[in-house]
Amino acid sequence: MTTRTFKGFWSLCVLSIIFATVSAHIGRTSLTNSSIKVEQNVRSSNGRTDLVQWDGYSLFVHGQRIFLWSGEFHTWRLPVPELWLDVLQKIKALGMNAISVYVHWGLVNPAPGQFDFDHYRALEPLFKMAMQVGLWIVLRPGPYINAETTGGGIPHWVTSTVTSHLRTNGTSYRAAWEPYIEKVNAISAPWQITRGGPIIAVQMENEYVNRDDVGFPGKVEMMVQLKEAFLRGGIDVPLTINDAYMGKNYLNGSGAGDIYGFDSYPQNFDCEHPEKWNPVVTNYWNFHKDANPGQPLYIPEFQGGAFDAWGPGAPGYGACKQLTGPGFESVFDLNLWANNAKMINIYMIYGGTSWGHLPFPGVYTSYDYGAAISENRDISSQKYAELKRQGLFIRSTPSFYQTDVIGNSSRSGTADKAPVIIDNGDVFGTLLRNPKTETEFYVVRHMDSTSQANASFRLNITRPSGLRRSSSKTIQIPIVCPAIQLQGRQSKVIIANMNFERPVAASDDESSQIEREDQTVLGQPDASQSNRHDLPDLLYATASIFFSGWTRGRHVVVFYGDSGQEHEFAMKLQGMNGRLDTRHTSVRTESLGEEDLLAGYTILNVLPGMKGLLPLWESSEQVVIYADTEQTASLWAPVLEDGDNKADGKSFEYATLSSQESGPSTFPAFWSIGTNESIIVGGPHLVRSASYSTESRRLDLVGDLAMDQDTFLTVIALPKYTTSITWNGQFVETFAPSNLDGATSPGVIKIPLRQARSAASSLTSNAFKPPILDDWEYADSLPEISSTYDDSKWMTANNKTTHLPYPPLFGESVLYGCDYGFCEGIVIWRGHFYGAGSERSVRLVINGGEGFAASVYINDVLIRTTYGNSTNNKNIVSETDEVYVFPEWSVVPGRDNVVTIIQDNMGLDETHNKWQTDGSRSPRGIRGYKLSDGMFSHWKVQGKVGGYLGYRDKLRGIFNEGGLHAEREGWHLPASDLTAHELKALDQQQWMKRDPLEGLPSTSRFATQSDHALGLPHHRWMIDPHGRSGVGFFRTSFTLSMPAEHDVMMSVVFEDIGSTALPPYRALLFINGWMMGKRVGNLGPQTKFPVHKNILNHKGSNTIAVALWAMDSIVPIHTRIVLVTDTVYDSGFEAMLVGRASLR
Incomplete structure (x- = not known):
């Protein structure tokens, strides 16, 4: 053996290659087929279109069998449409072929009869981008979506105005949702695959039951109405169901969809103990064959992370990413494969930000979810790398799309008769076999799926x-x-008896394809030609397949495995002028005693210690590569587009497509439908796209580079006759034509990318360092506690009835915010009473949702703050019932006194346990009020200006603002968003220089003449000597000038100063008017708030504002606000952006 470095690949290459010395040419006969055959190989459709069909194995799209490998993406959690394309490209780079998308009813229908599908609420820009990138869409418009969002996506106005139960066939609820579904249909129907668009399915409702023993009656009837509405609106693609569990809800009968699926979160959500695992679920397959064997096994939501709750004790999303990290993906995703699931959607693939008042009470601002793509869009996690390995394996192995479950290693009573024979009882294996190609897939894991032990075993293949x-x-x-x-928590797919078939050419005649009984998939072996091969190209591989495909007529296969393990694969090396790279390998030719049995195969044995990228075989027809697992994180397999006919963004500006435009040529970017070529590129942080121009013989690559690495560009199987390569539009290599005019171009070339970096890449890290946030100005934002405050223009809260199913507990009037139009954010209540001198206290029942808070004042004196709680969802307090004792001298006899309550609304609940759907009709406000002596004369209430009927900020939408004085005055908005009147008022406001680090200024004082005039006591200053409670509003402006051609990911951090571990304060963070963070000091855990580009202006002025609510008069609050750069990439994304005008 030899050990050496090969051309900078940093490879410790220890390889043995064993040649079988006897050739063979024996006719191939069929493998013994299993008698376990439960799937129905019968093509079905919904009768409305044949462009999306299915059988018991998988979907067919345009007549081609596909494995739906999808990721959940909520565009409204990334309120910058220009960045959606970035996320979609990163999803496509994972090897995925689809996305699943919730539509948020509450966002697009903020008030009765009002609809807004503009800006981040728009759907058409997403559809256009999906066409450009090549991703199918499963659209999920609800109406109810759950999604850890307020009310489960039901508009707040609906929860307070309808008279019937939610999610039933009640007349008023139907009258609310039907116009919304009609709007969604009108926008999305033209973008179905039947008209040349990317939508291949639409989901009805979300995780609902058809049982009568839970919830309210009318559930099935509502589903029937909903289905009729979709059909009436022109939805031709299949309607799908996502059952909350394996319950057969809406599997068939009234309200059933076309394709049934069920959701699965096997690891649950205990991010506090990320090392603690649940066993894998083993009965998916048994349930499927009993429930719907004629449909694919569909998991519309499979756990791709976990949500995190408010604290104290919540661990943060780093722990959620660990809980569902690469080990979880390996074991649990492959367990799904072993159960023969062929339609899988990972929830979430990108979580994003629950900015503003989007969250339901159980979660905070970040919705990172521990997903493969982080909240700030970074993809540097090992979760992303593992998911990419899985996705490219699926894309590379079409024979995996149709498999029978033959059995497993514990199916039989005797080991030698089991369908899968493994010589170690601690290892469990399942055998899947393609009934046409006879390829076998052995999915192996520890028998105890939670085990962290190491295990060695041998396996019998057919x-x-x-x-x-x-x-x-x-x-x-x-x-x-x-x-x-x-090794530890790991699962593998061992492949046996697989052919590397040449891809079948695309056809525009989809009708003829659909009529074929044995449909061939692009890149999938043609069953009609399988007998022309003597033996499988790949006899077996204990190494995993990262990629197998074709680049300009040459087959490329990339194997990989952990560097600490030994690997082996036996395959037929093919092609003329072949060359085994033996410069860094040891070749052994001695007989193993079975050379005639392995005639024609080469066994490649990779010993432990191999790191990097190792070219093994290069010929005119084939390139074989081995890489260690770590190296695959920087390997990419972008679809190779036609550079001579590459579509620009304008090609996707069509608004309405016709059914005549729905042939495969309409889908040039979609794998297997419009293209079947890839090219392997290694080194960069991300490769977004690749195109090859035959006319100019140029390979164009676009992607991102990490700033701190000296990157080399590795290209595998460069097309023959290539004369140049570009990276982000810059030439990085040119070749003399004679260099590549031979029979074969080099299998692997490596080029330094130093000269391809943008000019700004030579800048130091200081170029991306944001400014220190200083020069703050401050103003009081709780004038409502002043004895002279005039609330006469506020709404009088005097309703005597409510549509909510939770009536007031005591008190004459209904004091629920949403009943008066104030459904989001902070609401301020003022209860007036005439002081008789005998009033000693007030009893208040305040409901704000899990983890809420409310500060109660008598006149201008804080009594105290009441707190809800979460403790990581283990001690939920959403409502408090307390008596507030008035401090001495705080009530003034003989005049009007006011109890002022500043109340935080944490959002509306989702459907409660046992499908109590009216749980979303949360009674946020004051459920009961009573003075110890005397009565309130009247109550006043104020929330956001205009309420849901007349809110002002149409750009940011209904969930951006609440009812703080500063919000009502527009202080959080940049000057460009203010009216002339608001600008004048802002200028006239008395601002003082003060930093949030200094906290709120003291308001303690001696009595003044005005106090005497009002009859206030001389010594009232003794009541609140610290005077640090209340709400202060801080603003500052700054300019950024980030270098162009870079993706700079930034965040705002709250750094609390002081001895209190959980300081009693809340803060609302506004960036250029957008509420991008809600910091709750006494609960946590979030202190860092990512701020997306174009919310934060990287090339110009910015305004940052913080509403600081100090909730205790004793504990001073000091917090430093810091703008930080998370990471920087030299990126080609900006150059790829389709102009904003064409995307809106």
Whole structure:
């Protein structure tokens, strides 16, 4: 053996290659088919279109079988439409072929009869981008969506105005949702695949039951109405169901969809203990074959992370990412595969930000979810890398799209008769076999799926009958290695008997394709030609397949495995002028005693310690590569577009498509439908796109580079006759034509990218360092507690009835914010009473949702703050019932006194347990009020200006603002968003220089003449000597000038100063008017708030504002507000952006 570095690949390459010395040409016969055949291989459709069909294995799209490998993406959690394309490109780079998208009813229908599908609420820009990138869409418009968002997506006005139960066939609820569904249909129907668009399915409702023993009656009837509404609105693609569990809800009968699925979160959400695992679910397959064997096994939501709750004790999303990290993905995702699931959506693939008042009470601002793509759009996590390995394997292996479950290693009573024979009882294996190509997939894991132990084993695979007859029908593998290894929480797919078939050319005649009984998928072996091959191209591989595909007529296969393990694969090396790279390998040709049984195969044995990228075989027809697992994180397989006919953004500006435009040529970016070529590129942080121009012989690559690495560009199987390569539009290499005019271009080339970096890349890190936030100005934002405050223009809260199912507990009037139009954010209540001198206290029942808070004042004196709670969802307090004792001298006899309550609304609940759907009709406000002596004369209430009927900020929408004085005055908005009147008022406001680090100024004082005039006591200053409670509003402006051609990810951080671990304050963070963070000091855990580009202006002026609510007069609040740069990438994204005008 030899150990050396190969051309900078930093490879410790220890490889043994064993040649079988006897050639063979034996006719291939069929493998023994399993008698376990439960799927129905019958093509079905919904009768409305044949462009999306299915059988018991998988979907067919345009007549081609696909494995739906999808990721959940909520565009409204990234309120910058220009950045959606960035996320979609990163999803496509994972090897995924689809996204699943919730539509938020509450966002787009903020008031009765008002609809807004503009800006981040728009759907058409997403549809256009999906066409450009090549991702199918499963649209999920609810109406109810859950999604850890307020009310589960039901508009707040609906929860307070309808008279019937939510999510039933009640007349008033139907009258509310039907116009919304009609609008969604009108926008989305033209973007179905039937008209040349990316939508291939629409989901009805969300995780609902058809049982009568829970919830309210009318559930099934509502589903029937909803289905009729979709059909009436022109939805031709399949309607799908996502059951909350394996419950057969809406599997068939009234209200059923076309395709049934169920959601699964097997790890649950205990991010506090990320090392603690649940066992894998083992009955998916058994349920499926009993419930719907004629449909694919569909998981509309499979756990891709976890949501985190308010504290104290909440661990943060780093722990959620650990809980559902690469080990979880390996074991649990592959367990789904072992159960033969062929339609899987990962929830979430990108979580984003629950900015403003989007969250339901159980979560905070960040919705990072511990997902593969982080909230700030970074993809540097190992979760992303593992998911990419899985996605590219699926894309590379079409024979995996149709498999029968043959059995597993524990199916039989005796080990030697089990469908899967493994020589280690601590290892569990399941055998899947393609009934046409006879390719076998052995999915192996620890018998105890939670085990962190290491295990070694050997596995018996089916012997192709084309090999010499033997008494054994199996071959035990590995042949050279001592064993296959599982290290810790790991699962693997061991492949046997697979052919690397040439792809079938695309056809525009989809009708003829659909009529074929045995449909061929682009890149999938043609079953009609399988007998032309003597033996499988790949006999077996204990190494995993990262990629297998074709680049300009040459087959490329990339194997990978952990560097600490030994790996082996036996395959037929093909092509003319082949070259085995032996410069850094050891070649052994001695006989193993079975050379005639393995005739025609080369066994490649990779020993432990191999790191980097190792080219093994290069010929005119084939390139074989091995890489260690870590190296695959920087390998990419972008679809190779036609550079001579590459579509620009304008090609996707069509608004309405016709059914005549729905052939495969309409989908040039969609894998297997419009294209079947890829190219392997290694080194960069991300490769977004690749195109090849035959006319100019140029390979154009676009992507991102990490700023702190000296990157080399590795290209595998560069097309022959290539003369140049560009990176982000800059030439990085040119070749003399004679260099590549031979029969074969180099299998692997490596080029330094130093000269391809943008000019700004030579700048130091200081160029991306944001300014220190100083020069703050301050004003009081709680004038309502002043004895002279005039609330006469406020709404009088005197309703005597409510539509909510939670009536007031005591008190004459209904004091629920949403009943008066104030449904979001902070609401301020003022209860007036005439002081008789005998009033000693007030009893208040305040409901604000999990983790809420409310500060109660008598006149201008804080009595105290009442707190809800979460404690990581373990001690939920959403309503408090307390008596507030008036401090001495705080009530003034003989005049009007006011109890002022500043109340935080944490959002509306989702559907409660046992499908109590009216749980979303949360009674936020004061459920009961009573003076110890005397009565309130009247109550006044104020929330956001205009309420839901007349709110002002149409750009940011209904959930951006609440009812703080500063919000009502527009202090949080940049000057460009203010009216002339508001600008004048802002200028006239008395501002003082003060930093949030200094906290709120003291308001303690001696009595003044005006106090005497009002009859206030001389010594009232003794009541609140610290005077640090209240709400202060801080503003500052700054300018950014970030270098162009870089993706700079930034955040705002709250750094609390002081001895209190959980300081009693809340803060609302506004960036250029957008509420991008809600900091709750006494609960936590979030202190860092990512701020997306274009919310934060990277090339110009910015305004940042913080509403600081100090809730205790004793504990001073000091917090430093810091703008930080999270990470920077030299990016080609900006150059790829389709102009904003064409996207809106």
